[in-house]
Amino acid sequence: MGRVIEAHELTKRYGRTTAVNALSFSVRPGVVTGFLGPNGAGKSTTLRMILGLNAPTGGTVTVDGRPFRDLPRGLRHVGALLDAHDVHGGRSARAHLTALARSNAIPRRRVGEVLDEVGLTSAARRRIGGFSLGMKQRLGIAAALLGDPPVLLFDEPLNGLDPEGVLWVRGLFHQLAAEGRTVFVSSHMMTEMEHTADHLVVIGRGELIAAESLTEFAARGARQSVTVRAADPAALTAVLSAEGASVERREDGSCAVTGLSAARVSELAFEHRVLLHELTTETSTLEQAFMELTADHAEYRTGESR
Incomplete structure (x- = not known):
């Protein structure tokens, strides 16, 4: 049922500003693909180009081998919440969905079905107009599902949802x-x-950073570091550096050590008679891996003057 979204060298410029730059990726059926990037990375612009709402400056993007604009009765092919x-x-939820159904030759019974879903x-x-953001998100998802399409796009769909709503949306995807x-x-x-998500497409400042499975991306965050506090930090640094470790001295007096396990750090400190006051192991998270990977591609960074 599913169809492939294929972007090739996709580029969008607004005057001297490049929002998307030579972006190439594929989105395949059968998995949930997350489209990640800092605010201002070009995600919304890319989604709008997929839907033909913005014309690319260069490159192409297709759904099942065709530009979206060439697909008749679009909601039957691609459902989207942007x-x-x-x-x-001023319209009711039912009236809004009924108008969409009529314009796309979708059976009216689908309105009741998606409202229930x-x-x-x-x-x-x-x-x-009286809906909360969470209710509007649900209505937007209903509109995306209306044509029972094989391709679905969602831009920040979890905003405004309560915890129950978040769990429901994840299950739905x-x-x-x-x-x-x-x-x-x-x-x-x-x-x-x-x-x-099962698969990730990560961009920053309009450029591709990574396109891989969540498992592969998780491996980027599988690094361990050891936090150690010693009576003689300089002596410990010399010992660990000689063993090939990377040691970062922190302002609070502790050291962040990578390249050695906590057990090996303890053994070396004991062998060289360096007294330790603290020894803990820290594992990087997926969020930390994402932040590190996109740090140089964020539009705004905390503490950065512009």
């Missing part, structure tokens, strides 16, 4: 992928994708 606020606040049946006749659909989910938070 901005939960981009709806007419996202938990908005009781609010179907309420005006959207995995269910859609298990049905053989292509599911592409944008976020700037690694912690969200850690529990949602």
Whole structure:
């Protein structure tokens, strides 16, 4: 059922500003693919180019080998949630979905089905302007599902959802992928994708940083470091450095050691009669790996003057 999204050298410039630069990646069916990057990385621009809302300056992007604009009755081919606020606040949820169904030749019964699926049946006749952000996100997901499409795109879909809603959305994405659909989910938070995605496409400042499975990306964060506090930090640094370790002296007097296990650090300190006051092991998280990988590609960094 699923279809491949294929971007090749995709580029978008606005005057002298390059939002997306020679970006190439594939999104395949059967897995949830997370689209990660710091704010301002070019994720939303890329999604808009996939949907034909923005024309590329260069390169191509296709769905099942064709530009989205060439696909008749688009909601039957690709469902998308780009901005939960981009709806007419004076309409009811049912009226909004009914209009979309009519314009895409989708059976009207689908309106009731998707409202039920996202938990908005009781609010179907309420005006959207009175909805919370979480309810608008659910309505946007309902609109994406309306045409029962093989390809689904979501831009920051977890914003505004309560914990129950987050769990529901994660389960929904995995269910859609298990049905053989292509599911592409944008976020700037690694912690969200850690529990949602199977595969990752990571970009920064419009350029590709990584395209790999979550397992492969997790290996980047599988580094261990040892925090040690010694009576004589200089002596310990010399001992550990001679053994090939990397030692970083911190302002609080402790040392961060990489390249040696905690057990080996303890053995060396004992052999050279260096008294230790503290010895702990720290394992890098996926979030830390993501932050390190995208640090040079963030549009804004804390403490950076502009």
